[in-house]
Structure formats: C-alpha cells, structure tokens
Amino acid sequence: EIVLTQSPATLSLSPGERAALSCRASQSVSSYLAWYQQKPGQAPRLLIYDASNRATGIPARFSGSGSGTDFTLTISSLEPEDFAVYYCQQRTNSPLTFGGGTKVEIK
Amino acid sequence: EVQLLESGGDLVQPEGSLRLSCAASGFAFSNCAMSWVRQAPGKGLEWLSTISGSGARTWYPDSVKGRFTISRDNSKNTLYLQMHSLRVEDTAVYFCAKRQWLEGGAFDYWGQGTLVTVSS
Numbered sequence: 001e002i003v004l005t006q007s008p009a010t011l012s013l014s015p016g017e018r019a020a021l022s023c024r025a026s027q028s029v030s031s032y033l034a035w036y037q038q039k040p041g042q043a044p045r046l047l048i049y050d051a052s053n054r055a056t057g058i059p060a061r062f063s064g065s066g067s068g069t070d071f072t073l074t075i076s077s078l079e080p081e082d083f084a085v086y087y088c089q090q091r092t093n094s095p096l097t098f099g100g101g102t103k104v105e106i107k
Numbered sequence: 108e109v110q111l112l113e114s115g116g117d118l119v120q121p122e123g124s125l126r127l128s129c130a131a132s133g134f135a136f137s138n139c140a141m142s143w144v145r146q147a148p149g150k151g152l153e154w155l156s157t158i159s160g161s162g163a164r165t166w167y168p169d170s171v172k173g174r175f176t177i178s179r180d181n182s183k184n185t186l187y188l189q190m191h192s193l194r195v196e197d198t199a200v201y202f203c204a205k206r207q208w209l210e211g212g213a214f215d216y217w218g219q220g221t222l223v224t225v226s227s
C-alpha cells in the first residue's frame with residue numbers, strides 16, 4: 001500500500017499569504033496524484049488532478065507540482081474561502097489512498 | 108450539472124447489513140467509473156470500492172473485500188454499495204464519487220454523503 005504523508009498537519013496563515021502544502025509518497029506514484037479541498041460538513045472537491053492539472057472551475061491561484069514521490073499544492077494568495085482541509089490522493093496502485101490532510105487555518 | 112445523491116444510511120447493529128444507493132444525473136453515467144469513499148467522524152478519507160462504467164470490473168481494498176459489494180444499474184443511473192457484517196468501526200459518512208474516465212481517474216464529483224452508524 002502506498003502511504004501518503006502530508007505536511008504540515010496544520011498551517012496557520014493570514015488572507016493574502018501564500019500557502020505551500022506538501023504530500024510525500026512512500027513509493028513513486030508517477031504523476032497520478034490529486035488534491036482535494038474539504039470544508040466542514042461538505043464533500044471533498046477536486047482541485048488538481050495528475051499532479052498539475054486544475055479541475056473544472058478551480059481558480060488559477062491553486063497550482064500543483066511534483067512527480068514521483070514529492071508533490072506540492074500552492075495557493076498563491078489565500079482568499080477567506082480557502083481556509084479548509086486539503087487531502088492528496090494517489091491512483092497509481094490499488095488500494096487508492098489518501099493523505100492524512102493539512103488544515104489551513106486563519107492566523 | 109452533475110448531481111450525486113446518496114441514500115440508505117441508517118443506524119444498524121453490529122453484524123447487520125445495509126445497502127446504500129447513489130442516484131446520478133447530469134452526465135453520461137455508463138461512461139464513467141464510480142466509487143465509494145467513506146470518512147469516519149473527525150477522520151480522513153478512505154477509498155472503499157470502484158466499479159467500471161460497464162460494471163464488468165470492480166476493485167476493493169483488503170479492508171472491505173468480502174464484506175462490501177459495489178454494483179450499478181446503468182438503466183437507472185444508480186450506484187449501490189451492499190454492506191454485510193458491519194462493525195462499529197464502519198461508522199462513517201459514505202460518499203459516492205464519480206471518476207473521470209471509464210475505468211478510473213480522479214474523483215471529480217462527489218455526493219453530499221449519507222451517514223452510517225453501527226452501534227448496539
């Protein structure tokens with residue numbers, strides 16, 4: 001099973017600041033990594049697929065990078081609605097696995 | 108507009124069974140793989156199963172293989188998850204999720220979830 005480790009667990013930032021979230025895989029997932037945003041009481045929403053492709057309707061301030069075992073989700077300038085939990089997920093091998101999440105909170 | 112609406116969540120006793128449904132609309136249902144993902148209270152996301160667009164292929168993690176069965180009825184645009192031998196640790200919100208392609212891809216649309224509580 002591929003383990004995805006997200007860091008930090010919590011990121012405390014102010015609106016307008018840049019956020020960089022890390023996801024590290026226990027073995028190579030090539031570029032088959034996605035990022036999701038989840039707000040309390042809501043379903044996850046796909047932000048980025050295949051490491052760097054923005055999903056439909058996702059603002060340009062969200063970007064993804066990386067390949068192999070190290071990936072980053074960057075939010076260039078945090079908007080109030082961006083404070084949420086973010087998960088990475090790999091689809092290279094079964095079982096599909098998610099990271100433990102990074103909570104982006106208001107400082 | 109893609110819509111996924113889960114139903115069937117309930118309070119069930121340990122060792123009981125439950126069938127969840129997910130009604131889909133707004134896209135070509137038979138052209139997309141579908142999955143179930145769950146989230147225990149206050150925890151992260153766990154993938155449970157995937158079924159191909161035709162229904163011919165299914166995938167499960169070892170944690171639920173043999174207890175959970177995914178199926179679909181493309182004539183009704185509906186996805187199902189049959190769960191048996193439920194355990195307290197199966198308590199979670201269960202989401203259905205559309206996959207991008209016929210047999211995989213990212214989870215590009217999600218339902219709002221249905222709550223399953225396993226307790227005596």
